[in-house]
Amino acid sequence: MKLFLFGIGGTGARVLRSLTMLLASGANVPADLTIIPILLDMDMQNGDTERALRLVDLYRSIRQTGYPNGPKTDGPTAGARPFFSTALQPLGTLQTPGEGSQQQIGDSILPKLTDHQGTFEEFLQVSSLEDIDREFLKLLYDNSSKPTNAELKLNLSVGFKGNPNIGSVVFNALEDSPVYKYFVSAFNDQTDRIFVISSIFGGTGSAGFPQLIKLLQHPSQKVPIRNAKKGAVTVMPYFALEENNQSAIDQNRFLSKTKAALSYYQNQINLDALYYIGDRPGSKLYPNVEGGAKQANNAHVVEMLAAESVLDFARRGAGDFSTDKRYLEYGLRRNDRTLDLAHFGDSTYTNLLEPLVRFTYAAKFYTDFVPNNLGEAFAKNLNLPQQLRTATFYTALDNFINAYKTWLRELGNNDRSFSPFDLDTDFNGLIRSKRIETGFFAKGISEGFLQDVAGKxxxxxxxxxxISEPRFMQLLMDVADKCLEKLGPLNRQLADA
Amino acid sequence: MFQSIYELFLGQNNDPIYVDEIFAPVGTTTTLVALILAAIFYVGLGRWKAIFHRTSHWAITLIIMALFGFFYATYYAKDRTGADDMDSYMTSFGGVNALLAVILFFLFSLALKNVSIFAKRTPF
Structure with a gap:
């Protein structure tokens, strides 16, 4: 089953970042799932987007070398999903019927929406309009000389700066874009699905989401797309911004924009599953940047749970969708500002968090244990002394795992904080909620234990x-499984607040 | 076989007891001990746990083997010949047997290291 995943704007990129982490950890998804991520953003230099792009590239590179024949699910790690097992495939690499006639869009997950580089005014070709139309536009859009307010002068190369009234006009042209045409051409299977990630309080996401859904549901659309199961996650406000008078983004409008959009969605958006998620903004303020490379927000647990909605949608069988609209929200077991594993429901724990625990052990093994044990037989058999710092597979894995640790730290430092792992301590203390007890005879997950497990x-x-790379990938999972055995079952009861 | 190895380095001794009663048992015991030590190192410990498997551990075992070769040969020769003190032939015999022990342990290491898990790449 292919899941065409549209991530719109900065939130789309941030959720895709979390989704990539979850998929790397082996989160529970159907074994035959292939995700086709398509980021839609005018802001091609956006820091969040750039980070997501790099991560997906690393993921694909690791998966390609780690599983030259596809991941095995009947091996020693049966029962748990292998790391990096779900395929992430750019839209441009899919086969399309009539290949020759189809305009190629490259193999990036961020295809160009439009060739337009200039201002909104230039996009609308205002200079060639009749005077009366020009005056009418000035009624609809701010044309003042104040740079932060001048909507018609907005440079579209950094997105829509929180102005969905601009974004919706630009997204009107989506249907004629090469990326959408390619998507239509590649979408042919009755079992394929579509999912859209967007925010409701920003510019690009809140503008692009209704336009995209309208397009997908239009009667002129080809039958497989019209009939496909469609879902979306709408991310409502969950962070607050620092004061910045120079920025065009006004956070005081977040809630009013959300309310207005929700009332619009109620009547206009008709999907098989629509997930809503949001949070009361915490004390950590995000820098108020309008876009570009500087917009690289720290990871937030809301983004991780929004990514889980993508997987939840993929896990649902065809019979799970009724003819009625289905709206889904997410609730924690207790409203604490710092979350641990026990704060999440059982299904989230099984589908998402157990794999994260397992992958975190593997990540620590890779970064903390392997480089210090290159003299061991297992390392020499895998050619690690020669390849660990130079071979593409291992450097990609190293970069990915470092990005994963950064993501975990950002989740932990944000507000609300999700901080189940202590990455700076030893293996026995890695899981905050349960330290592995040690004594004179029982050393827990010690260096000797890891040497035994890795060697055998x-x-x-x-x-x-x-082949050594696939063997190393399996070894990571074996070691992580043995660490989980040492850890034993975790207490799912919440500690007293 | 052992006689020719020892006499290659030591030359012949006037006392025939070395040929008749010493060379063969000392050589055989040294071979067996080298095999047992290599088996313990590579199969016993080397497949059990990663506790004694590195090149440094192997070097310690090699030194133990050499010491055994030397002291066992001199002890056995002294016992059989009934000499009160060690003569130079006896000391040289100990030295040659130590060398033989080292070579045998090295050869058994090459033969057995692939059976090991943790010492598969020991000494190289």
């Missing part, structure tokens, strides 16, 4: 995985 694991995997 690598030896057992040699026959089934003669």
């Amino acid at each position: 694991g690598e030896n057992n995997l040699k026959a089934a995985y003669p």
Whole structure:
């Protein structure tokens, strides 16, 4: 099953970043799932987008080398999803019927929406309009000389700066864009689905989402697209911005924009599943930047849960969708500002958090243990002394795992904070909610324990995985599984507040 | 076989007891001990836990093997010949047997290291 995943604007990119982390950890999804991420953003230099692009590239590179024949699910790690097992495939790499006639869009997950580079005024070709139309436009859009307010003078290369009234006009042209035409051409299977990630309080997401849905549901649309199961997650306000009088983004309008959009969605948006998520903004203020490379917000648990909505939608069987609209929200078990594993419901724990725990052990093994044990037989058998710092696979894995740790730290430092892991301590203290007890005889997850597990694991995997990179990938999972065994079951009861 | 190895380095001794009663048992015991030590290192410990598997551990075992070779050969020769003190032939015999022990342990290491898990790449 292919899931065409539209991520609109900065929020789309941030949720995709979290989704990539969840998929890397082996979050529970259907085994045959392929996700086709398509980021729609005018702001091609956006820091959030750039980070998501780089991460997806690393993910694909690791997956390609780690699973040359596709991931096995019947191996030693049966029961748990392998790391990096779900395929992430750019739209431009899909086969389309009539390949020759189709305009190619490249293999980036951020295809160009339009070739337009200038201001909104230039986009509308105001100079060639009749006087009366020009005057009418001035009624609709701010044309004052104050740079932060001048909507018609807005440079579209940094997005819509929180102005959906501008974005919706630009997104009107989506239907004629090469990326949309390619999507239409590539969408042919009855089992394929569509999911859209957007924010409701910004510019690009809140403008693009209704336009895209309208387009997908239009009667002129081809039948497989019209009939496809469609879902979306709408991210409502969840952070506050620093005061910045020079910025065009006015956070005081977040809630009013949200309310206005929600009332519009109520009547105009008709999807098989519409997920809503938001949070009361915490004390950590985000820098108020209008877009561009400087817009790289710290990860937030809302984004992680929005990413889970994508997976929840993919997990639902065709029979799970009724003819009625389905609206879904997410609730925590207790409204604390600092969240641990026990704050989440059982299904989230099983589908999402257990894999995260497992992957975090593997990440720590890779960054903390392996470089210090290159003299061990398992490392030499895998050619790690020569390849760990130079081979593409290992450097990609290193970069990905460092990005994963950064993501975890950002989640932990944000407000609301999700901080289940202590990355700066030893293996026995990695899971905050349960320290592995040690004593004179029981050392927990010690260096010797890891040497034993890695040595025996690598030896057992040699026959089934003669190539070293896939063997190393399996070894990471074996080691993580043994660490989970040492950890034992976690207490799912919330500690007293 | 052991006689020719020892006499290659030591030359012949006037006392035939070395040929008749010492070279063969010392050589055989040294071979067996080298095999047992290598088996313990590579199979016993080397497949059990990662506790004694590194090149430094292997070097310690090699030194133990050499010491055993030397002291066992001199002890056995002294016992069989009934000498009160060690003579130079006896000391040289100990030295040659130590060298033989080292070579045998090295050869058994090459033969057994692939059976090991943790010492598969020891000493190289």
